[in-house]
Amino acid sequence: MVFVRYLDVCLVLATAPFVLIAGMPTLGYLVGACAWLLTRAGTAYVQGRASRVADPKLKAGLQVSGMMGRIWIIALAVILARYEGGKSDGIMAAGLVLAAFTVYFAMSFVTRPGALAARPGAHGRPSAS
Numbered sequence: 001m002v003f004v005r006y007l008d009v010c011l012v013l014a015t016a017p018f019v020l021i022a023g024m025p026t027l028g029y030l031v032g033a034c035a036w037l038l039t040r041a042g043t044a045y046v047q048g049r050a051s052r053v054a055d056p057k058l059k060a061g062l063q064v065s066g067m068m069g070r071i072w073i074i075a076l077a078v079i080l081a082r083y084e085g086g087k088s089d090g091i092m093a094a095g096l097v098l099a100a101f102t103v104y105f106a107m108s109f110v111t112r113p114g115a116l117a118a119r120p121g122a123h124g125r126p127s128a129s
Contacts, residue, residue, distance in 0.1 A: 028092030035077030
C-alpha cells in the first residue's frame with residue numbers, strides 16, 4: 001500500500017529517462033520535479049504535524065497553510081521554468097506537476113483511512129435515521 005501512496009513520486013521519477021531520451025525540455029522537468037518532490041515532502045511533514053496537534057484551530061491552520069504554501073511553490077516553479085528556460089520548459093514543468101497532482105489526487109481517495117472499509121448502511125438504500 002506504500003507504493004500506491006507514493007505513486008505520484010514514482011511517476012515523477014520514472015519519467016526522467018523518457019524526458020532525457022526524447023530530448024524534451026530538461027530544465028522544465030528538473031524544476032517541476034524538484035518543486036513537486038519538495039512540496040510532497042513538505043505536505044507529508046505538515047500533515048504529520050497536524051495529526052499530532054490537539055487544538056482544532058491550530059490543526060486547521062497548519063493544513064490550510066500547507067495547502068496554500070504548496071500552491072505558491074508550484075506556481076512559482078512553473079513561472080521560474082518559463083522565464084529561465086523558455087516556453088517549452090514552462091509547459092514541461094506545468095505538465096509534469098499536473099500529471100503528478102492528478103495521480104496524487106486519485107490515490108488520496110484510495111489511501112485515506114477507511115476508504116476501503118464498508119460503511120454501515122451504505123448498501124444503496126436510504127437509511128432509516
